[in-house]
Amino acid sequence: MHQHNGHNHSHRDLKGRNLIISILLNVLITVSQFIGGIISGSLALLSDALHNFSDVLSLLVSYIATVLSKKKASTNKTFxxxxxxxxAAFVNSATLIVVAVLLIIESVERFMDPQPIGYNLVIWLSLLGILANGFSVLLLKKDSDHNMNMRSAYLHLLTDMLASVAVLVGGLLMKFYGLFWIDPLLTVLIxxxxxxxxxxLLKASTRVLMLFTPQTVEIQQIVTAISQLPRIKNVxxxxxWQLNExxxxxxxxxxxxxxxxxSEFDIILDRIEEVVHKYGINHVNIQPEFGxxxxxxxxxxD
Incomplete structure (x- = not known):
């Protein structure tokens, strides 16, 4: 199509800044919980530290992707x-699932063999995780609604905040009731x-990468609409396909x-572009044929 959507560069810069803040906060949480887990003997804290470390990696991937997406096309990279x-969304969603499976395996082992831990340190460090991840979630919430990459980063942080809540609840129940089995149970649910x-998210990003037709697009409806234009015999x-979001x-x-x-083809092409734009298509490439x-x-x- 002859028209292209503009990009708000200040908005992209804001996304990058928010990701940097979230990365720094998660580095702080990871280091604190790793040290705290060793000192207290808490597998829950070490597990949460591992989860936060995966967040650091996923946020770095998201940030790099955001920076790369600003780069202009060239002769050897025409898109x-x-x-x-x-x-980035594909990588992050895949790591979400892998980390979740690892957490379930670890939780089952911990459920079978619960051990007393230093719950006071667990409580304070889980509070740190809730506050830092909660702030990061708020930073990325707006962009997560319309950007697959930011949504993957947002989900990492949201689930990690929930994991920290589980660790906090587990720490409080261990402190006041001695229920050491509650922590692995909550971790499995999360x-x-x-x-x-x-x-x-993995399914949605895979559809885009595989060049599948967007689920919101009905090809037969579009072909029928184009075929009704004058002088068109067959489509x-x-x-x-969807290049990006x-x-x-x-x-x-x-x-x-x-x-x-x-010149007649150009007039018909303008009509075609008007028709398909109603279906969310904003780039059109037509090969005209006769006989x-x-x-x-x-x-x-092909």
């Missing part, structure tokens, strides 16, 4: 780095939630009823 944030949220060899591309061959001129002997199937394997 630029527009898919960097989708790759890990299941982690898998549930991570799977949806075939259609590809619709802002761009949906349509590529198709169109068979015309007569041998039209280029060409090729497959007229809607979908053709």
């Amino acid at each position: 630029g780095y527009k898919r960097a944030e989708i790759i 890990a299941i939630y982690l898998i549930y949220m991570g799977y949806d 075939h060899h259609v590809h619709i 802002e761009e949906v591309h349509l590529e198709a061959h169109i068979d015309f009823t007569d041998d039209i001129s280029l 060409k002997c090729d497959s007229k199937h809607l979908i053709v394997q």
